Amino acid sequence: QVHLDESGGGLVQAGGSLRLSCAASGRTLSSYGMAWFRQAPGKDRDFVAAITGSGGSTVYADSLKGRFTISRDNAKNTVYLQMNSLKPEDTAVYYCAARDRPSVVMAKNGYNYWGQGTQVTVSA
Numbered sequence: 001q002v003h004l005d006e007s008g009g010g011l012v013q014a015g016g017s018l019r020l021s022c023a024a025s026g027r028t029l030s031s032y033g034m035a036w037f038r039q040a041p042g043k044d045r046d047f048v049a050a051i052t053g054s055g056g057s058t059v060y061a062d063s064l065k066g067r068f069t070i071s072r073d074n075a076k077n078t079v080y081l082q083m084n085s086l087k088p089e090d091t092a093v094y095y096c097a098a099r100d101r102p103s104v105v106m107a108k109n110g111y112n113y114w115g116q117g118t119q120v121t122v123s124a
Contacts, residue, residue: 002029003024003026004022004097004115005022005023005025006096006115006118007021007023007118008020010121012120014122014124016122017085018083018086020036020081022079022080023076023078024077024079024098025077028074029053029072029077029078029079032053032102033050033052033103034070034072034079034096034099035098035099035106036094038093038120039092040091040092045108047061048060048081049061050105051071052102052103053102057104067083067086069084070082079096088122088124090120091121092120093119094119096114098111099112
């Protein structure tokens with residue numbers, strides 16, 4: 001069992017940056033593939049980025065490549081999402097997710113554990 005706790009969301013102006021953190025507790029994080037998803041009001045929960053258990057491989061939604069960076073510090077049991085050049089359309093609740101194996105997938109049903117989410121609002 002893994003408990004995930006996101007933080008770092010908030011209100012930022014367009015063009016600004018935020019770094020989200022996902023603190024995991026319960027088991028050794030390196031055993032889990034980790035991902036970030038986001039959900040805007042009235043829309044589906046969409047894949048943002050994922051990182052393998054070792055941190056050696058990452059995957060991004062095509063539309064976010066170059067602006068968002070996922071990373072992890074297994075010693076701190078924490079995964080990060082650095083978001084730069086933010087746009088109003090990035091406004092959403094951002095969720096951290098973990099799956100019971102070190103590999104990653106882009107489908108949300110591939111993840112077993114979810115955090116409560118953190119709100120990111122980007123003003124124009």
